[in-house]
Amino acid sequence: MDNTILSLKGISKSFGGVHALDQVDLEVKKGQIHCLMGENGSGKSTLIKIISGVYKPDQGEILLNGRKYESLTPAESVKQGVSIIYQDFSVFPNLTVAENIFFGYVIAENQKLTHNQENIRKAQAIAKEIGLEADMGEILENLSVAQKQMVAICRALLNNARLIIFDEPTTALTQKEVKRLFSLIRDMRKKGVSTLFVSHKLEEVFEIAEEFTIIRNGKKVITTFAASITREKFIYYMTGRKLSEDQFVCKEKTEQVPLLEVKGLFMEGAYRDISFSLYPGEILGIVGLLGSGRTELALSLFGMEPAQKGQIFKNGKEIKLTSVKQAMEHHIGYVPEDRLSEGLFLPQSINWNVGISNLGMYAGRLGRLLKDKMRTVTQQYVKSLSVNTTEIDKPANFLSGGNQQKVVIARWLSCNPEIMIFNCPTVGVDIAAKFDIHKILRTLAAQKIGIIIISDDIPEVYANCNRILIMQKGQIVKELTNTETSETELYSLIGSEYADEKEAAG
Amino acid sequence: MDRVKKIYTRNEFYTAALILVLAVFIELRSGLFFTSNNILDILRGMIVPGMLGLSEYIVMVSGGCDVSFPYSAALSMYSTIILLKAVNFTGNVMIAFLLSCLFGIVIGMVNGLIIMRYRFPVLIVTLATCSICQGILFGILNAHEIPVIPQPIQNLAKSMLIRTYSEKAQMAGSLPLVFLVFFILTAAVWFLMRRTTIGRSIFAVGGDVSSAERIGIKVNFVYMFIYGFAGFIAGLTGMTRVVLMDTCHPNTFSGMDMTVIAAVILGGTKVTGGSGSITGVMLGTMLFVIVNNSLQLMGIPNYWQKFFLGVLIVLGTGIAAFQVSRKRKKGKAG
Numbered sequence: 001m002d003n004t005i006l007s008l009k010g011i012s013k014s015f016g017g018v019h020a021l022d023q024v025d026l027e028v029k030k031g032q033i034h035c036l037m038g039e040n041g042s043g044k045s046t047l048i049k050i051i052s053g054v055y056k057p058d059q060g061e062i063l064l065n066g067r068k069y070e071s072l073t074p075a076e077s078v079k080q081g082v083s084i085i086y087q088d089f090s091v092f093p094n095l096t097v098a099e100n101i102f103f104g105y106v107i108a109e110n111q112k113l114t115h116n117q118e119n120i121r122k123a124q125a126i127a128k129e130i131g132l133e134a135d136m137g138e139i140l141e142n143l144s145v146a147q148k149q150m151v152a153i154c155r156a157l158l159n160n161a162r163l164i165i166f167d168e169p170t171t172a173l174t175q176k177e178v179k180r181l182f183s184l185i186r187d188m189r190k191k192g193v194s195t196l197f198v199s200h201k202l203e204e205v206f207e208i209a210e211e212f213t214i215i216r217n218g219k220k221v222i223t224t225f226a227a228s229i230t231r232e233k234f235i236y237y238m239t240g241r242k243l244s245e246d247q248f249v250c251k252e253k254t255e256q257v258p259l260l261e262v263k264g265l266f267m268e269g270a271y272r273d274i275s276f277s278l279y280p281g282e283i284l285g286i287v288g289l290l291g292s293g294r295t296e297l298a299l300s301l302f303g304m305e306p307a308q309k310g311q312i313f314k315n316g317k318e319i320k321l322t323s324v325k326q327a328m329e330h331h332i333g334y335v336p337e338d339r340l341s342e343g344l345f346l347p348q349s350i351n352w353n354v355g356i357s358n359l360g361m362y363a364g365r366l367g368r369l370l371k372d373k374m375r376t377v378t379q380q381y382v383k384s385l386s387v388n389t390t391e392i393d394k395p396a397n398f399l400s401g402g403n404q405q406k407v408v409i410a411r412w413l414s415c416n417p418e419i420m421i422f423n424c425p426t427v428g429v430d431i432a433a434k435f436d437i438h439k440i441l442r443t444l445a446a447q448k449i450g451i452i453i454i455s456d457d458i459p460e461v462y463a464n465c466n467r468i469l470i471m472q473k474g475q476i477v478k479e480l481t482n483t484e485t486s487e488t489e490l491y492s493l494i495g496s497e498y499a500d501e502k503e504a505a506g
Numbered sequence: 507m508d509r510v511k512k513i514y515t516r517n518e519f520y521t522a523a524l525i526l527v528l529a530v531f532i533e534l535r536s537g538l539f540f541t542s543n544n545i546l547d548i549l550r551g552m553i554v555p556g557m558l559g560l561s562e563y564i565v566m567v568s569g570g571c572d573v574s575f576p577y578s579a580a581l582s583m584y585s586t587i588i589l590l591k592a593v594n595f596t597g598n599v600m601i602a603f604l605l606s607c608l609f610g611i612v613i614g615m616v617n618g619l620i621i622m623r624y625r626f627p628v629l630i631v632t633l634a635t636c637s638i639c640q641g642i643l644f645g646i647l648n649a650h651e652i653p654v655i656p657q658p659i660q661n662l663a664k665s666m667l668i669r670t671y672s673e674k675a676q677m678a679g680s681l682p683l684v685f686l687v688f689f690i691l692t693a694a695v696w697f698l699m700r701r702t703t704i705g706r707s708i709f710a711v712g713g714d715v716s717s718a719e720r721i722g723i724k725v726n727f728v729y730m731f732i733y734g735f736a737g738f739i740a741g742l743t744g745m746t747r748v749v750l751m752d753t754c755h756p757n758t759f760s761g762m763d764m765t766v767i768a769a770v771i772l773g774g775t776k777v778t779g780g781s782g783s784i785t786g787v788m789l790g791t792m793l794f795v796i797v798n799n800s801l802q803l804m805g806i807p808n809y810w811q812k813f814f815l816g817v818l819i820v821l822g823t824g825i826a827a828f829q830v831s832r833k834r835k836k837g838k839a840g
Contacts, residue, residue: 075722090720094713094780099706104721106703115701155721 004063005030005163005194006051006082011060013046020046022218023060028163028196031189035197035209039238039430040400043218044198048165051196052084053077065162078108081162087171089152093141097134098123101154108159126154130184146177153184157193164188165196170204171428174290182208200431202234214238239432247482248442250282250466257316259450260419262301265310270296271474274310278419280448283441285465285482289456289494293474295337298423298454302334303327314419328357330419333412335405337423343408346397350389353396354378354410361414381410385440402426402433409440419450426460438464458490470494517774517825521789524818528796535804542670543679544800550681551795552788553688554747558759558766559773559787560695561739566770567699568732569712569779570628574617575740575766576759577639582609582737583744584649587754590656599658603687606745607738613639614737615730622729636763649756655748663752684749687742696784704731712779765815769794772822793818 008026012019021043028034038044049055051062053072062069064080072080091100099114101123106114124136132150134143140151149169156164170178185195185208199205205212206226213223214237221237235243258277265274271293278284288294299305301312303321312319314330321327327334336342344353355362355374362374378392385406389399396407405425412420425441426434441464445451455461461468462482470478470493478493533539558575565572586606595602613635620631643649655663665683672679699705707728710718719725748754773790775782797814 074720078722086720088717090714090717092710092713092717092780095706095709103706103710107722112703113701114703114706 007063035212083156083161098136261313285461285468288471292471333417351392402429541672546679574632574635579740579744581639582741607741610737610741618730618733652754
């Protein structure tokens with residue numbers, strides 16, 4: 001087994017009686033790009049922590065560089081060439097680029113003085129090797145997200161990493177940056193550095209991984225090559241369910257007065273000449289890459305960052321959306337992109353999170369809060385949206401991503417919206433919950449609520465929107481119905497480089 | 507071009523500009539600012555707040571805010587003096603400094619142990635320590651002013667580094683020898699924070715504690731070091747104060763915590779931790795000393811000085827907050 005750098009056999013780990021991992025095997029060969037796939041709660045982060053030495057397995061053995069271990073320590077793991085790049089990169093925003101690169105090395109070598117020329121030269125050499133263009137003396141927080149990630153990679157390489165583990169590396173990157181990262185990973189492979197890639201994004205896996213392993217509920221489901229799997233099989237392995245969805249068809253006729261009509265919306269530096277209509281029962285998709293202006297447009301339609309010029313009409317009457325309060329008065333609801341920081345009050349209970357936007361509905365005499373009424377309403381939504389919880393008094397941060405998203409949706413539903421705007425509705429949500437949320441959207445549309453989805457998730461928009469607007473650099477460049485286009489065409493229309501890869505993957 | 511632009515965005519620049527404006531203004535009003543005795547006055551005035559500022563700087567960079575130094579310094583110095591008086595000390599004055607520093611380190615380690623072990627908020631822990639020191643000083647030691655201090659210290663108090671005479675002001679000026687303590691400490695702290703691993707680790711911890719742990723920094727040791735060293739500086743400053751005033755008064759540092767913290771913040775050190783410069787600390791301290799000392803030159807009454815100090819504090823934190831909000835707006839695009 002000389003060409004294997006890491007081999008896990010029969011790894012099991014429990015936390016307080018709960019099996020996080022159950023007899024998991026994993027093998028990464030030298031110079032291979034291997035992808036570890038699993039939903040939230042599948043055990044993939046536990047597995048990573050065992051490889052990096054943070055956790056010790058209850059059972060099983062680890063073979064690293066040909067040596068057998070029952071468990072690792074963080075120091076030993078790094079010494080054997082394993083480096084993890086966490087989602088937050090574990091960098092110091094207040095230190096310089098050079099320091100971020102060589103600090104780990106300084107600690108490992110027990111150096112007392114840091115600013116010697118030797119260290120800086122080493123850092124510079126590695127940065128040049130992987131193509132990081134940044135001033136070594138620059139403070140890290142001034143760099144872009146992609147550059148910060150490169151700095152983290154430089155640090156790993158300086159520590160002589162033979163296996164680099166990436167934990168969800170592409171979450172905060174633009175398409176271009178993802179491409180650069182992938183080409184860097186391929187370059188590193190040529191130098192014999194193996195990569196273990198943790199992800200749940202199907203498109204990327206197909207593009208970069210040679211081999212991948214899927215785990216579910218702590219058990220390894222399958223290890224296979226990218227070429228021999230289809231999307232449906234993949235979803236089945238990840239979730240254990242056969243999930244599929246047909247394309248959404250709008251049942252309402254569209255000759256009525258539009259529910260929402262915008263004309264000539266303009267915001268400096270964000271978007272211009274935005275005009276479209278939304279009819280009841282429709283799901284309208286607005287797609288564009290990061291920087292296309294789609295987020296600003298979403299915020300403007302909710303009054304958070306009002307448009308500077310242009311007109312907005314609701315049911316034929318002109319309205320002003322210059323504040324969130326006005327938007328809510330016009331029965332417009334908005335589910336934000338980042339539910340953790342913009343949507344939920346994480347330490348507060350599910351009950352409060354649902355009821356907070358419509359407290360007036362629960363006001364009794366003298367403004368007293370009718371707590372029972374609020375609980376009843378919350379329970380109804382928890383049931384109708386299938387939020388996986390038994391306790392509505394539990395804090396919201398105990399829920400999984402998909403359930404958290406459902407709570408945010410429930411909050412807006414309790415305000416009786418006529419229009420709902422969803423900004424990236426299923427980002428960071430498990431596949432099964434994703435399908436659930438799509439079903440919810442379709443149910444809402446059937447209730448004649450007008451829905452706008454703003455997203456860059458092409459497959460989601462393609463399946464769930466009957467009409468799609470393409471945004472590029474602040475303008476709407478095309479309008480299509482979902483039946484007259486294809487996912488490939490959509491990718492190329494938004495300016496994505498995924499179009500070719502999608503063709504190849506089928 | 508980028509380097510030049512960066513200077514304008516830094517707090518230190520505005521503080522330096524403010525100092526210049528004030529200096530010119532006072533010079534125009536009284537003609538007595540740029541005189542040798544006034545400059546030396548300012549330098550002397552910077553010794554104690556400057557040293558305390560260095561200690562506060564180190565703590566702030568790590569993400570904390572220390573308010574224990576007024577009475578930890580007082581307790582260190584007072585304990586040393588009564589000890590030396592009890593033995594009728596006539597030896598080397600360095601011993602006095604050494605003792606005071608030792609007392610300071612012990613008090614500092616108390617802070618360090620609690621913060622390291624329990625990771626309580628620094629403000630709360632040091633508030634408690636300050637109270638306890640006060641209690642020991644006035645409750646147990648029954649502290650009062652000691653006007654006659656041991657002879658070696660008196661001798662040092664009379665030793666001058668520089669003596670001048672200003673024709674313009676018709677006044678003599680002098681800079682005490684003990685200024686060297688301040689000078690050497692500043693150089694040492696600069697070297698520590700900029701060039702040594704432990705110093706950069708303090709920045710790392712202030713930037714992101716969990717990342718620091720992940721790359722192998724012994725965070726517990728760093729915390730012990732920070733508060734031990736801060737205690738050392740407090741003890742050192744206590745004795746320095748005795749030399750400067752030629753007397754030992756237990757309440758001499760009362761109320762200084764706020765002005766020192768304000769000076770450090772004005773100099774660009776972020777309260778949230780992770781960033782700040784020695785230059786900034788010195789500039790911030792200089793600004794406060796000028797406001798305190800030199801406004802007197804213009805005959806501006808005491809309470810106006812407090813008013814200006816308050817305005818400066820708002821300005822200092824205002825500049826920092828303004829920069830943060832500008833950065834946030836830039837980051838929102840996309």
